[in-house]
Amino acid sequence: MHDARVQVDLSPLDETRFGVRSARAHVANESDLAIVNRFCLENDVTFLIARCPASALQTVQTMESDGFQLMDTLIYYRRDLHKTPIPADEGSVPIRPIRPGDEAAVVAIAVEAFQGYFGHYHADPRLDRAQCDEVYTSWAERSATSREVADEVLVAELDGRIAGFATLRFNSADEGEGVLFGVAPFAQGRGIYRSFMVRSMQWCAEHGRRTMIVSTQITNLAVQKVWVRLGFEPSHAYYTFHKWYDT
Ligand SMILES: CC(C)(COP(=O)(O)OP(=O)(O)OC[C@H]1O[C@@H](n2cnc3c(N)ncnc32)[C@H](O)[C@@H]1OP(=O)(O)O)[C@@H](O)C(=O)NCCC(=O)NCCS
Numbered sequence: 001m002h003d004a005r006v007q008v009d010l011s012p013l014d015e016t017r018f019g020v021r022s023a024r025a026h027v028a029n030e031s032d033l034a035i036v037n038r039f040c041l042e043n044d045v046t047f048l049i050a051r052c053p054a055s056a057l058q059t060v061q062t063m064e065s066d067g068f069q070l071m072d073t074l075i076y077y078r079r080d081l082h083k084t085p086i087p088a089d090e091g092s093v094p095i096r097p098i099r100p101g102d103e104a105a106v107v108a109i110a111v112e113a114f115q116g117y118f119g120h121y122h123a124d125p126r127l128d129r130a131q132c133d134e135v136y137t138s139w140a141e142r143s144a145t146s147r148e149v150a151d152e153v154l155v156a157e158l159d160g161r162i163a164g165f166a167t168l169r170f171n172s173a174d175e176g177e178g179v180l181f182g183v184a185p186f187a188q189g190r191g192i193y194r195s196f197m198v199r200s201m202q203w204c205a206e207h208g209r210r211t212m213i214v215s216t217q218i219t220n221l222a223v224q225k226v227w228v229r230l231g232f233e234p235s236h237a238y239y240t241f242h243k244w245y246d247t
Contacts, residue, residue: 006026006035050243073238076214077224086198
């Protein structure tokens, strides 16, 4: 949008999925709020997803008294890939780039791994549970099939069966990002996630990126433990709010 600082846009993906007029916004300070609210009223938005830096506490408190409800906290970690060597992949399950024909297996893993996940969609009781699960499955599917969504997808192959996936993208000439990772329940606890992270760091470095970032819900301790062990450091955090304009 429109104003140089405020990002607010209609969200056709959410609208199709949840059947209500939807928008997404990034709110950086209090003056953004009025702009976002006006955009939503002018565009008949019912459901707004708004992210706000966790450091902007005054804005957060204004949002709280304006009907915005906290749905999750996203924490970002960053790794300087030059500062210390990338650790070795000690895993026993082979990791390779996705090949044509793997897409259905990736989607099937997303269905299992993200059922009832603790992201901002599932935290909102007004949203249909099955559609919340579907957010992750369709994201995995789009990542597996479109280079516009992911620049690379890695898969793990355990006994001839796809056991997990990792989607990666370039954010800039300097930075790569690990985006959506899932390991099938049958294969969890064998270090596949750690292997994905090491291979993702290698992929970023091989493509000339100096840093890699990752993010997750602050309650997802399993992945944060792996990141810290691999040399990632906490970087910044966002709160995710939902606002319903029909209440
Ligand atoms: C999180 C996830 C990717 C971990 O995959 P994995 O291959 O089982 O992970 P690893 O075997 O490499 O284990 C990593 C660490 O997390 C721990 N861990 C794995 N699953 C866990 C769980 N459900 N709860 C708590 N800790 C868990 C492991 O014990 C290990 O820690 P340890 O060395 O102290 O034992 C997998 O459980 C998953 O797909 N979860 C659902 C989707 C998700 O959270 N994706 C990541 C965010 S996009």
